[in-house]
Amino acid sequence: xxxxxxxxxxxxxxxxxxxxxxxxxxxxxxxxxxxxxxxxxxxxxxxxxxxxxxxxxxxxxxxxxxxxxxxxxxxxxxxxxxxxxxxxxxxxxxxxxxxxxxxxxxxxxxxxxxxxxxxxxxxxxxxxxxxxxxxxxxxxxxxxxxxx
Amino acid sequence: xxxxxxxxxxxxxxxxxxxxxxxxxxxxxxxxxxxxxxxxxxxxxxxxxxxxxxxxxxxxxxxxxxxxxxxxxxxxxxxxxxxxxxxxxxxxxxxxxxxxxxxxxxxxxxxxxxxxxxxxxxxxxxxxxxxxxxxxxxxxxxxxxxxxxxxxxxxxxxxxxxxxxxxxxxxxxxxxxxxxxxxxxxxxxxxxxxxxxxxxxxxxxxxxxxxxxxxxxxxxxxxxxxxxxxxxxxxxx
Numbered sequence: 173x174x175x176x177x178x179x180x181x182x183x184x185x186x187x188x189x190x191x192x193x194x195x196x197x198x199x200x201x202x203x204x205x206x207x208x209x210x211x212x213x214x215x216x217x218x219x220x221x222x223x224x225x226x227x228x229x230x231x232x233x234x235x236x237x238x239x240x241x242x243x244x245x246x247x248x249x250x251x252x253x254x255x256x257x258x259x260x261x262x263x264x265x266x267x268x269x270x271x272x273x274x275x276x277x278x279x280x281x282x283x284x285x286x287x288x289x290x291x292x293x294x295x296x297x298x299x300x301x302x303x304x305x306x307x308x309x310x311x312x313x314x315x316x317x318x319x320x
Numbered sequence: 321x322x323x324x325x326x327x328x329x330x331x332x333x334x335x336x337x338x339x340x341x342x343x344x345x346x347x348x349x350x351x352x353x354x355x356x357x358x359x360x361x362x363x364x365x366x367x368x369x370x371x372x373x374x375x376x377x378x379x380x381x382x383x384x385x386x387x388x389x390x391x392x393x394x395x396x397x398x399x400x401x402x403x404x405x406x407x408x409x410x411x412x413x414x415x416x417x418x419x420x421x422x423x424x425x426x427x428x429x430x431x432x433x434x435x436x437x438x439x440x441x442x443x444x445x446x447x448x449x450x451x452x453x454x455x456x457x458x459x460x461x462x463x464x465x466x467x468x469x470x471x472x473x474x475x476x477x478x479x480x481x482x483x484x485x486x487x488x489x490x491x492x493x494x495x496x497x498x499x500x501x502x503x504x505x506x507x508x509x510x511x512x513x514x515x516x517x518x519x520x521x522x523x524x525x526x527x528x529x530x531x532x533x534x535x536x537x538x539x540x541x542x543x544x545x546x547x548x549x550x551x552x553x554x555x556x557x
Contacts, residue, residue: 202325209332212356263490277328277500285336 181251199273
Protein backbone atom coordinates (compact mmCIF):
# COMPACT_ATOMS: atom_id res chain seq x y z
CA UNK A 173 0.00 0.00 0.00
CA UNK A 174 2.83 2.36 0.93
CA UNK A 175 4.48 1.78 -2.45
CA UNK A 176 1.29 2.81 -4.20
CA UNK A 177 1.00 5.99 -2.16
CA UNK A 178 4.62 6.82 -2.88
CA UNK A 179 4.03 6.23 -6.59
CA UNK A 180 1.13 8.70 -6.41
CA UNK A 181 3.44 11.16 -4.68
CA UNK A 182 5.98 10.97 -7.48
CA UNK A 183 3.16 11.35 -10.02
CA UNK A 184 2.00 14.50 -8.27
CA UNK A 185 5.55 15.81 -8.16
CA UNK A 186 6.03 15.61 -11.91
CA UNK A 187 2.41 16.31 -12.94
CA UNK A 188 2.57 20.14 -13.05
CA UNK A 189 5.59 20.05 -15.32
CA UNK A 190 4.30 17.24 -17.59
CA UNK A 191 0.70 18.42 -17.89
CA UNK A 192 1.77 22.04 -18.33
CA UNK A 193 4.11 20.96 -21.13
CA UNK A 194 1.37 18.94 -22.84
CA UNK A 195 -0.95 21.96 -22.71
CA UNK A 196 1.78 24.25 -24.05
CA UNK A 197 2.52 21.84 -26.90
CA UNK A 198 -1.11 21.83 -28.05
CA UNK A 199 -1.73 25.53 -27.40
CA UNK A 200 1.42 26.70 -29.19
CA UNK A 201 0.74 24.35 -32.09
CA UNK A 202 -2.80 25.70 -32.62
CA UNK A 203 -1.77 29.35 -32.28
CA UNK A 204 1.38 28.74 -34.33
CA UNK A 205 -0.59 27.28 -37.20
CA UNK A 206 -2.92 30.26 -37.13
CA UNK A 207 0.15 32.53 -37.20
CA UNK A 208 1.54 30.73 -40.26
CA UNK A 209 -1.82 30.99 -42.00
CA UNK A 210 -1.97 34.72 -41.24
CA UNK A 211 1.52 35.16 -42.69
CA UNK A 212 0.34 33.58 -45.93
CA UNK A 213 -2.51 36.07 -46.15
CA UNK A 214 -0.75 39.27 -45.04
CA UNK A 215 2.32 41.27 -46.00
CA UNK A 216 3.42 42.50 -42.56
CA UNK A 217 3.11 41.94 -38.80
CA UNK A 218 4.72 38.50 -38.92
CA UNK A 219 6.67 38.97 -35.70
CA UNK A 220 3.53 40.02 -33.90
CA UNK A 221 1.72 36.85 -34.93
CA UNK A 222 4.62 34.65 -33.84
CA UNK A 223 4.86 36.51 -30.53
CA UNK A 224 1.22 35.83 -29.77
CA UNK A 225 1.50 32.19 -30.79
CA UNK A 226 4.07 31.43 -28.04
CA UNK A 227 1.88 32.79 -25.22
CA UNK A 228 0.78 29.28 -24.12
CA UNK A 229 4.40 28.33 -23.37
CA UNK A 230 4.27 30.12 -19.99
CA UNK A 231 2.32 27.20 -18.48
CA UNK A 232 5.36 24.96 -18.83
CA UNK A 233 7.45 27.48 -16.88
CA UNK A 234 4.78 27.65 -14.14
CA UNK A 235 4.78 23.84 -14.08
CA UNK A 236 8.56 23.71 -13.61
CA UNK A 237 8.41 26.20 -10.72
CA UNK A 238 5.57 24.31 -9.00
CA UNK A 239 7.48 21.06 -9.46
CA UNK A 240 10.56 22.51 -7.73
CA UNK A 241 8.45 23.97 -4.95
CA UNK A 242 6.94 20.52 -4.34
CA UNK A 243 10.28 18.76 -4.45
CA UNK A 244 11.08 17.02 -1.17
CA UNK A 245 11.37 13.48 0.17
CA UNK A 246 8.39 11.49 -1.03
CA UNK A 247 7.11 9.61 2.03
CA UNK A 248 3.67 8.17 2.92
CA UNK A 249 3.08 11.40 4.90
CA UNK A 250 3.94 13.84 2.07
CA UNK A 251 2.77 11.82 -0.95
CA UNK A 252 -1.00 12.53 -0.70
CA UNK A 253 -0.38 16.30 -0.57
CA UNK A 254 2.11 16.14 -3.43
CA UNK A 255 -0.36 14.13 -5.49
CA UNK A 256 -3.33 16.42 -4.85
CA UNK A 257 -1.57 19.74 -5.38
CA UNK A 258 0.59 18.51 -8.25
CA UNK A 259 -2.14 16.80 -10.24
CA UNK A 260 -4.76 19.51 -9.87
CA UNK A 261 -2.38 22.38 -10.59
CA UNK A 262 -1.09 20.39 -13.58
CA UNK A 263 -4.60 19.92 -14.95
CA UNK A 264 -5.32 23.62 -14.50
CA UNK A 265 -2.13 24.47 -16.40
CA UNK A 266 -2.93 21.95 -19.16
CA UNK A 267 -6.40 23.25 -19.87
CA UNK A 268 -5.39 26.88 -19.57
CA UNK A 269 -2.62 26.38 -22.17
CA UNK A 270 -4.95 24.50 -24.48
CA UNK A 271 -7.69 27.10 -24.44
CA UNK A 272 -5.22 29.97 -24.46
CA UNK A 273 -3.91 28.53 -27.73
CA UNK A 274 -7.40 28.75 -29.21
CA UNK A 275 -7.86 32.28 -27.89
CA UNK A 276 -4.50 33.27 -29.43
CA UNK A 277 -5.47 31.68 -32.76
CA UNK A 278 -8.69 33.69 -32.78
CA UNK A 279 -6.78 36.86 -31.86
CA UNK A 280 -4.36 36.30 -34.75
CA UNK A 281 -7.27 35.59 -37.09
CA UNK A 282 -9.10 38.75 -36.06
CA UNK A 283 -6.13 41.13 -35.93
CA UNK A 284 -5.04 39.98 -39.39
CA UNK A 285 -8.23 41.52 -40.79
CA UNK A 286 -8.37 44.46 -38.37
CA UNK A 287 -4.87 45.33 -37.13
CA UNK A 288 -6.26 48.11 -34.93
CA UNK A 289 -7.90 45.56 -32.58
CA UNK A 290 -4.68 43.63 -32.00
CA UNK A 291 -4.34 44.68 -28.35
CA UNK A 292 -7.98 44.20 -27.51
CA UNK A 293 -8.15 40.81 -29.22
CA UNK A 294 -5.51 39.53 -26.79
CA UNK A 295 -7.72 40.23 -23.77
CA UNK A 296 -9.32 36.74 -23.69
CA UNK A 297 -5.90 35.08 -23.89
CA UNK A 298 -4.64 37.36 -21.09
CA UNK A 299 -7.63 36.48 -18.90
CA UNK A 300 -6.97 32.77 -19.43
CA UNK A 301 -3.34 33.43 -18.46
CA UNK A 302 -4.65 35.07 -15.28
CA UNK A 303 -6.39 31.86 -14.23
CA UNK A 304 -3.21 29.89 -14.89
CA UNK A 305 -1.36 32.34 -12.62
CA UNK A 306 -3.97 31.78 -9.88
CA UNK A 307 -3.41 28.02 -10.06
CA UNK A 308 0.36 28.56 -10.04
CA UNK A 309 0.50 30.99 -7.11
CA UNK A 310 -1.83 29.04 -4.86
CA UNK A 311 0.00 25.79 -5.64
CA UNK A 312 3.16 27.53 -4.39
CA UNK A 313 1.39 28.76 -1.25
CA UNK A 314 0.05 25.29 -0.44
CA UNK A 315 3.36 23.63 -1.26
CA UNK A 316 4.92 25.69 1.54
CA UNK A 317 2.62 23.95 4.02
CA UNK A 318 3.62 20.38 3.15
CA UNK A 319 5.87 18.89 5.85
CA UNK A 320 9.34 17.70 4.98
CA UNK B 321 -3.81 19.00 -31.83
CA UNK B 322 -7.48 18.32 -31.23
CA UNK B 323 -10.01 17.57 -33.98
CA UNK B 324 -11.63 20.98 -33.61
CA UNK B 325 -8.39 22.94 -34.15
CA UNK B 326 -6.80 21.21 -37.10
CA UNK B 327 -7.65 23.83 -39.72
CA UNK B 328 -6.29 26.80 -37.75
CA UNK B 329 -3.68 27.43 -40.42
CA UNK B 330 -6.01 27.09 -43.38
CA UNK B 331 -8.63 29.38 -41.86
CA UNK B 332 -6.07 32.02 -40.95
CA UNK B 333 -4.80 31.92 -44.53
CA UNK B 334 -8.27 32.83 -45.84
CA UNK B 335 -9.02 36.56 -45.92
CA UNK B 336 -12.13 37.89 -44.20
CA UNK B 337 -15.04 38.12 -46.63
CA UNK B 338 -17.10 40.88 -44.99
CA UNK B 339 -20.86 41.24 -45.48
CA UNK B 340 -22.42 39.72 -48.60
CA UNK B 341 -24.14 42.75 -50.07
CA UNK B 342 -21.23 45.14 -49.46
CA UNK B 343 -18.79 42.97 -51.40
CA UNK B 344 -17.38 44.30 -54.68
CA UNK B 345 -15.36 41.17 -55.40
CA UNK B 346 -14.50 37.84 -53.82
CA UNK B 347 -11.99 38.08 -50.94
CA UNK B 348 -9.54 35.95 -52.91
CA UNK B 349 -9.52 34.51 -56.41
CA UNK B 350 -10.90 31.07 -57.24
CA UNK B 351 -7.40 29.82 -58.08
CA UNK B 352 -6.02 30.95 -54.73
CA UNK B 353 -8.99 29.51 -52.88
CA UNK B 354 -8.42 26.15 -54.53
CA UNK B 355 -4.71 26.34 -53.68
CA UNK B 356 -5.54 26.91 -50.02
CA UNK B 357 -8.18 24.17 -49.99
CA UNK B 358 -5.47 21.71 -51.03
CA UNK B 359 -4.64 21.61 -47.28
CA UNK B 360 -7.91 19.77 -46.61
CA UNK B 361 -7.99 16.08 -45.83
CA UNK B 362 -8.80 14.25 -49.14
CA UNK B 363 -12.05 12.71 -47.83
CA UNK B 364 -13.29 16.05 -46.52
CA UNK B 365 -12.22 17.81 -49.71
CA UNK B 366 -14.35 15.29 -51.65
CA UNK B 367 -17.38 16.00 -49.46
CA UNK B 368 -16.98 19.71 -50.02
CA UNK B 369 -16.56 19.25 -53.79
CA UNK B 370 -19.74 17.15 -54.00
CA UNK B 371 -21.68 19.73 -52.01
CA UNK B 372 -20.51 22.60 -54.20
CA UNK B 373 -21.32 20.66 -57.36
CA UNK B 374 -24.85 20.23 -56.11
CA UNK B 375 -25.33 23.82 -54.97
CA UNK B 376 -23.59 25.97 -57.57
CA UNK B 377 -25.98 26.99 -60.33
CA UNK B 378 -23.15 27.10 -62.87
CA UNK B 379 -22.57 23.38 -62.37
CA UNK B 380 -26.20 22.37 -62.96
CA UNK B 381 -27.28 20.70 -66.18
CA UNK B 382 -30.09 22.83 -67.63
CA UNK B 383 -31.55 19.98 -69.73
CA UNK B 384 -32.21 17.77 -66.72
CA UNK B 385 -35.81 17.37 -65.56
CA UNK B 386 -36.84 18.07 -61.96
CA UNK B 387 -37.24 14.34 -61.30
CA UNK B 388 -33.76 13.60 -62.65
CA UNK B 389 -32.29 16.44 -60.59
CA UNK B 390 -33.95 15.12 -57.43
CA UNK B 391 -32.64 11.59 -58.03
CA UNK B 392 -29.15 12.94 -58.67
CA UNK B 393 -29.29 15.11 -55.53
CA UNK B 394 -30.27 12.11 -53.42
CA UNK B 395 -27.39 10.09 -54.84
CA UNK B 396 -24.87 12.84 -54.16
CA UNK B 397 -26.16 13.50 -50.63
CA UNK B 398 -26.01 9.79 -49.80
CA UNK B 399 -22.36 9.88 -50.84
CA UNK B 400 -21.50 12.79 -48.52
CA UNK B 401 -20.06 11.30 -45.33
CA UNK B 402 -19.87 14.48 -43.27
CA UNK B 403 -23.20 15.03 -41.44
CA UNK B 404 -22.71 18.80 -41.17
CA UNK B 405 -22.35 19.20 -44.94
CA UNK B 406 -25.19 16.75 -45.55
CA UNK B 407 -27.52 18.83 -43.38
CA UNK B 408 -26.42 22.08 -45.00
CA UNK B 409 -26.93 20.78 -48.53
CA UNK B 410 -30.30 19.28 -47.60
CA UNK B 411 -31.41 22.63 -46.14
CA UNK B 412 -30.37 24.50 -49.28
CA UNK B 413 -32.19 22.06 -51.57
CA UNK B 414 -35.31 22.21 -49.41
CA UNK B 415 -35.18 25.98 -49.69
CA UNK B 416 -34.93 25.69 -53.48
CA UNK B 417 -37.92 23.35 -53.44
CA UNK B 418 -39.92 26.01 -51.60
CA UNK B 419 -38.91 28.69 -54.09
CA UNK B 420 -39.71 26.36 -57.00
CA UNK B 421 -43.16 25.78 -55.51
CA UNK B 422 -43.70 29.55 -55.19
CA UNK B 423 -42.73 30.03 -58.84
CA UNK B 424 -45.00 27.22 -60.03
CA UNK B 425 -47.94 28.62 -58.12
CA UNK B 426 -47.14 32.12 -59.38
CA UNK B 427 -47.35 30.77 -62.95
CA UNK B 428 -50.84 29.51 -62.13
CA UNK B 429 -49.97 25.81 -61.98
CA UNK B 430 -51.93 23.49 -59.74
CA UNK B 431 -50.35 21.30 -57.06
CA UNK B 432 -47.97 18.69 -58.52
CA UNK B 433 -49.44 15.17 -58.57
CA UNK B 434 -46.36 13.12 -57.77
CA UNK B 435 -43.59 13.88 -55.28
CA UNK B 436 -40.66 13.84 -57.70
CA UNK B 437 -40.81 17.57 -58.45
CA UNK B 438 -39.03 18.64 -55.24
CA UNK B 439 -36.55 17.58 -52.61
CA UNK B 440 -36.78 17.06 -48.88
CA UNK B 441 -39.26 16.78 -46.07
CA UNK B 442 -41.55 19.64 -47.07
CA UNK B 443 -42.64 18.28 -50.47
CA UNK B 444 -45.75 16.50 -49.17
CA UNK B 445 -46.77 19.40 -46.97
CA UNK B 446 -46.41 21.88 -49.83
CA UNK B 447 -48.65 19.68 -52.01
CA UNK B 448 -51.25 19.42 -49.24
CA UNK B 449 -51.27 23.16 -48.51
CA UNK B 450 -50.78 24.34 -52.09
CA UNK B 451 -53.39 27.07 -51.88
CA UNK B 452 -52.42 28.46 -48.48
CA UNK B 453 -50.23 31.57 -48.24
CA UNK B 454 -46.58 30.47 -47.80
CA UNK B 455 -47.88 26.86 -47.80
CA UNK B 456 -48.48 27.25 -44.05
CA UNK B 457 -44.71 27.20 -43.48
CA UNK B 458 -44.14 30.81 -42.48
CA UNK B 459 -43.15 29.82 -38.93
CA UNK B 460 -40.40 27.51 -40.18
CA UNK B 461 -39.33 29.90 -42.95
CA UNK B 462 -40.05 33.51 -41.93
CA UNK B 463 -38.80 34.81 -45.30
CA UNK B 464 -41.45 32.87 -47.29
CA UNK B 465 -44.33 35.43 -47.13
CA UNK B 466 -41.96 38.22 -48.21
CA UNK B 467 -40.59 36.06 -51.05
CA UNK B 468 -44.16 35.39 -52.20
CA UNK B 469 -44.97 39.11 -52.15
CA UNK B 470 -41.80 40.03 -54.10
CA UNK B 471 -42.47 37.30 -56.65
CA UNK B 472 -46.01 38.61 -57.11
CA UNK B 473 -44.66 42.12 -57.68
CA UNK B 474 -42.04 40.86 -60.13
CA UNK B 475 -39.25 42.34 -57.98
CA UNK B 476 -36.70 39.73 -58.97
CA UNK B 477 -33.60 41.54 -57.70
CA UNK B 478 -35.18 42.08 -54.29
CA UNK B 479 -36.26 38.44 -54.25
CA UNK B 480 -32.72 37.29 -55.03
CA UNK B 481 -31.41 39.58 -52.31
CA UNK B 482 -33.92 38.16 -49.82
CA UNK B 483 -33.08 34.54 -50.65
CA UNK B 484 -29.32 35.08 -50.54
CA UNK B 485 -29.75 36.94 -47.24
CA UNK B 486 -31.72 34.01 -45.81
CA UNK B 487 -28.97 31.56 -46.82
CA UNK B 488 -26.28 33.90 -45.44
CA UNK B 489 -28.08 34.13 -42.10
CA UNK B 490 -28.55 30.37 -41.97
CA UNK B 491 -24.81 29.90 -42.51
CA UNK B 492 -24.21 32.45 -39.74
CA UNK B 493 -26.32 30.42 -37.31
CA UNK B 494 -24.58 27.18 -38.38
CA UNK B 495 -21.17 28.73 -37.72
CA UNK B 496 -21.79 28.97 -33.95
CA UNK B 497 -19.14 26.95 -32.13
CA UNK B 498 -17.07 26.35 -35.27
CA UNK B 499 -13.92 28.46 -35.34
CA UNK B 500 -10.92 26.42 -36.44
CA UNK B 501 -12.47 23.17 -37.70
CA UNK B 502 -13.63 21.69 -41.00
CA UNK B 503 -17.15 23.02 -40.56
CA UNK B 504 -15.75 26.57 -40.41
CA UNK B 505 -13.95 25.92 -43.71
CA UNK B 506 -17.19 24.66 -45.30
CA UNK B 507 -19.08 27.76 -44.18
CA UNK B 508 -16.33 30.01 -45.54
CA UNK B 509 -16.32 28.28 -48.93
CA UNK B 510 -20.11 28.35 -49.27
CA UNK B 511 -20.06 32.05 -48.42
CA UNK B 512 -17.29 32.59 -50.95
CA UNK B 513 -19.53 30.94 -53.56
CA UNK B 514 -22.39 33.28 -52.63
CA UNK B 515 -20.17 36.36 -52.89
CA UNK B 516 -18.85 35.12 -56.24
CA UNK B 517 -22.40 34.76 -57.46
CA UNK B 518 -23.63 38.12 -56.14
CA UNK B 519 -20.64 40.11 -57.39
CA UNK B 520 -20.85 38.65 -60.90
CA UNK B 521 -24.41 39.86 -61.36
CA UNK B 522 -24.29 42.59 -63.98
CA UNK B 523 -27.41 44.61 -64.80
CA UNK B 524 -26.15 45.84 -68.18
CA UNK B 525 -24.99 42.40 -69.25
CA UNK B 526 -28.36 40.95 -68.20
CA UNK B 527 -30.24 43.59 -70.24
CA UNK B 528 -28.02 42.90 -73.29
CA UNK B 529 -28.60 39.16 -72.98
CA UNK B 530 -32.34 39.73 -72.59
CA UNK B 531 -32.42 41.85 -75.76
CA UNK B 532 -30.52 39.12 -77.60
CA UNK B 533 -33.02 36.48 -76.52
CA UNK B 534 -35.97 38.70 -77.50
CA UNK B 535 -34.43 39.32 -80.94
CA UNK B 536 -33.84 35.61 -81.45
CA UNK B 537 -37.41 34.79 -80.45
CA UNK B 538 -38.90 37.57 -82.60
CA UNK B 539 -36.79 36.54 -85.61
CA UNK B 540 -38.32 33.07 -85.40
CA UNK B 541 -41.83 34.52 -85.11
CA UNK B 542 -41.31 36.88 -88.08
CA UNK B 543 -39.96 34.04 -90.18
CA UNK B 544 -42.99 31.88 -89.44
CA UNK B 545 -45.43 34.74 -90.21
CA UNK B 546 -43.75 35.79 -93.49
CA UNK B 547 -45.50 34.18 -96.52
CA UNK B 548 -43.26 32.15 -98.85
CA UNK B 549 -41.84 34.01 -101.89
CA UNK B 550 -43.69 31.70 -104.31
CA UNK B 551 -47.01 32.57 -102.75
CA UNK B 552 -46.32 36.30 -103.17
CA UNK B 553 -45.47 35.84 -106.87
CA UNK B 554 -48.70 33.92 -107.59
CA UNK B 555 -50.81 36.50 -105.79
CA UNK B 556 -49.56 39.33 -108.04
CA UNK B 557 -51.97 40.30 -110.82
